[in-house]
Amino acid sequence: MTDFLRLAEDIAREAGDMLLAKRPTMSVEPGAVQTKSSPTDVVTALDRASEELIRERVRAARPGDRVLGEEGGEEGGEEGGGDSGVRWVVDPIDGTVNFLYGLPDWAVSIAVEVDGRVVAGVVNVVPRGEVYTAALGEGAWLAGERLRCNPAVPLGQALVATGFGYESARRAVQAEVLTGVLPHVRDIRRGGSCAVDLCSVAGGRVDAYYERGVNYWDYAAAGLIAAEAGARIGGLGGRPCNTDLTLCAAPGLFEELHDLLVPLDPERDS
Ligand code: IPD
Ligand code: CA
Ligand code: CA
Numbered sequence: 709m710t711d712f713l714r715l716a717e718d719i720a721r722e723a724g725d726m727l728l729a730k731r732p733t734m735s736v737e738p739g740a741v742q743t744k745s746s747p748t749d750v751v752t753a754l755d756r757a758s759e760e761l762i763r764e765r766v767r768a769a770r771p772g773d774r775v776l777g778e779e780g781g782e783e784g785g786e787e788g789g790g791d792s793g794v795r796w797v798v799d800p801i802d803g804t805v806n807f808l809y810g811l812p813d814w815a816v817s818i819a820v821e822v823d824g825r826v827v828a829g830v831v832n833v834v835p836r837g838e839v840y841t842a843a844l845g846e847g848a849w850l851a852g853e854r855l856r857c858n859p860a861v862p863l864g865q866a867l868v869a870t871g872f873g874y875e876s877a878r879r880a881v882q883a884e885v886l887t888g889v890l891p892h893v894r895d896i897r898r899g900g901s902c903a904v905d906l907c908s909v910a911g912g913r914v915d916a917y918y919e920r921g922v923n924y925w926d927y928a929a930a931g932l933i934a935a936e937a938g939a940r941i942g943g944l945g946g947r948p949c950n951t952d953l954t955l956c957a958a959p960g961l962f963e964e965l966h967d968l969l970v971p972l973d974p975e976r977d978s
Contacts, residue, residue: 712820713828713843719765722818723758723800723934724834730754731807741808747921749874751804753814755779758800758816767798769939778925795821802831803901817903829929831903840907840933848910848936855937858912860960863968866915869897869905873921878977882920888972900953906930909956910937916957916965920974927954942968 731754740753759777766775767784772792776782778799785791796818801807805816812835820828831840834949840855842848848855868889872882890896897914899905902922908914910933927949931941940962943950952975 829932902926
């Protein structure tokens with residue numbers, strides 16, 4: 709596990725360094741920014757370059773492993789002559805809109821799964837110089853300090869991070885749900901990166917996080933980091949976290965936020 713974590717961390721740092729070095733020139737290059745699911749869902753040439761770098765490094769070090777990445781889907785395993793049972797789950801830039809605008813909350817996120825279970829996770833929040841790491845059963849760490857999420861506070865005192873999808877109809881529902889949440893919590897934060905939000909729960913910068921529509925690569929690494937920092941992470945009704953809804957907070961607060969969300973029906977899109 710330590711070997712996986714060390715390799716994931718090295719690769720996440722290398723990708724982060726590349727992104728920092730190339731970001732200033734990116735916006736002037738033709739075709740550097742394109743859209744995906746909606747006009748506001750952007751992908752830059754550097755999202756692709758970051759993912760390619762990560763894939764190349766994993767291939768070189770562990771040719772039998774599979775890689776699932778946001779931009780290129782799932783591939784690999786064949787070169788090693790069979791499936792090693794290991795899969796790398798990669799978001800090459802989580803928080804691309806922040807990356808484009810020069811805001812500091814974006815990250816390279818890499819998780820390592822063995823037989824379908826995440827055993828190591830790294831979130832490199834590049835502009836902040838913060839590299840969050842966790843290994844299953846071995847805690848979550850930032851700069852040599854073990855992370856502990858905030859102990860549960862009453863919901864009314866909780867600072868809650870959330871995010872919004874890229875489709876207009878879904879956003880309208882998310883806004884409606886938010887109006888049901890906002891009067892019952894200390895305040896809301898919309899940081900712009902699911903991975904960073906979950907690391908913020910792990911490090912006590914927010915008390916809780918919920919969001920509809922995040923993908924596995926958004927939370928695979930940071931979910932382990934939050935869990936190893938003592939937070940509970942999951943979906944509604946006892947389900948594991950999933951694209952319908954991801955919720956994370958210290959035990960106690962998790963249940964309070966869960967029970968506030970359920971009657972608001974946050975998994976609908978209209
Ligand atoms: C997005 C970020 C954002 C969240 C979106 C994600 P991307 O990832 O995590 O915070 O609200 O749901 O899609 O597109 O920047 O990789
Ligand atoms: Ca993402
Ligand atoms: Ca991304």
